[in-house]
Amino acid sequence: MSRRGAAAPTRARGFGVVELLVALALGALLALTASVVLLASSASYLNQVEAARLNDSARYALDIIGRAVRQTIFANGVGAGADxxxxxxxxxxxxxxxxxxxxxxxxxxxxxxxxAGAVNGSDVLSLRYFGAGSGSGGDGSVINCAGFGVGAADSEAERGWSIFYVATDAGGEAELRCKYRGESSWGADAIVRGVDTFQVLYGIDTDEPADGAVNQYVNASTIDALDAALALDGADAAAKERDKNARTRWKRVVSIQIALLLHGARGSGPRGGTAQFDLFGKAYADAYGGADAGVRIDEARLPPAQRGRARRVLVTTITLRNRPA
Structure with a gap:
């Protein structure tokens, strides 16, 4: 039978080399674009998660310190002199x-x-307690930074302690610690990890007579220098020590200002550049940063492993409950 007039079969034709290369290039470009978007989204998510964690950690630490400061010189029915x-x-x-x-x-x-060798110039804050109730644990109304009760002291030396300082753990990570005295020995517990620096200023009343209002905020070294300049009265060293205790500017502290700089996980910081952190504001850092180590932290001067991390500064001012005597 004749097949005249029937359509000729078409030959199957695949992709050419040029077409295949173009397809591969477009696919790679799409994959690269998707990867960039995914990485950016992942970095943004990590930054937000770390920022929230840092805020929670800093507020937790400041809450513990705040409670300790408000209790430090508080005592019900404080008398005067020998009473x-x-x-x-x-x-x-x-x-x-x-x-x-x-x-x-x-x-x-x-x-x-x-x-010596504090982490980025971190400070130490020491607080003592009168305590309340009988026994070493007292009635639980006064507690130290570890949450243990502090009983009423029978002597000056028996007052309770809360000491806040920064040290590194076994892995080299800096942490804010709470040091306290137990029944038989001293102990210390970590409050928060990832600390860049811990800074303290003291609001002192310099008026004569004292009126309980803050006149200036200074660091611990300034208060020690003011005490060193006192002309002490007394026939012997013990008498002069008692006179110093009665006149020390540490008893003129009315409020305490705390600043914490915390860092998050590696790679959790915003992209591009490094930041500078002035813990008590730019004016204080400009004026006293050279003498008060740690109040200004330049991320570019930190070790490479510590850069590119989410960071948060939290500052609070806590007023002592009783006017210092």
């Missing part, structure tokens, strides 16, 4: 103290053996 409770008599040492750009060890007595 005052242990630690509140004029010749007793101050209940507030501190160190600039130092750290302390877990087992040392109070802050008597400070350590």
């Amino acid at each position: 005052a409770p242990a630690g509140a008599r004029p010749a007793d040492s101050a209940s507030v103290g501190g160190l600039d750009a130092r750290s302390v060890s877990r087992g040392s007595d109070g802050i008597e053996a400070p350590l």
Whole structure:
């Protein structure tokens, strides 16, 4: 049978080399674009998660410190002179103290053996308590930074302690710690990890007579210098020490200003450039940054592994509940 007039079959034709290369290039471009968008979204999510965690961590730490500060010189029915409770008599040492750009060890007595090489100039804040109730744990109305009750002290030396300082853990991560005295030994617990620096200023009343209002905020070294300039009265060293305790500017502290700079996980920071953090504001850092280490942190000067991280500064001012005597 004749097939004249039937359509000729078409030959199957595949992709040419040029077409295949173009398709591959377009596919790679789409995959690359999707990867960039995914990475950007992932970085943004990580930044937001770390920012929220840092805010929670900083507020938790500041809440603990705030509670400790408000309790430090508080005592119900504080009398005067010899009738005052242990630690509140004029010749007793101050209940507030501190160190600039130092750290302390877990087992040392109070802050008597400070350590050099503090993390980015971090400070030490020392608080003492009159306590309440009988026994070492008291009635639970006064607690130290670890949450243990502090009983009423029978002597000045028996007052409770809360000491805040920064130290590095076994992995090299800096953490804010709470140091306290237990029944038989000293202990210290971590409050928050990832600390760049911990800074403290003290609001002192310089008026004569004192009126309980803050006249200026200074660091611990400034208060120590003011005490060193006192012309002490007394026939011997013990008498001069009692006079110093009665006149120390540490007893003129009316409020305490706390600043914390925390960092998040690696790669959680915003892209591009480094930041500068002035913990008590630019004016204070410009004026005193050279003498008060740690109040200005330049991210570009940190070790490379510490850069490119989410960071948060939280600052709070806490007023002492009782006017210092």
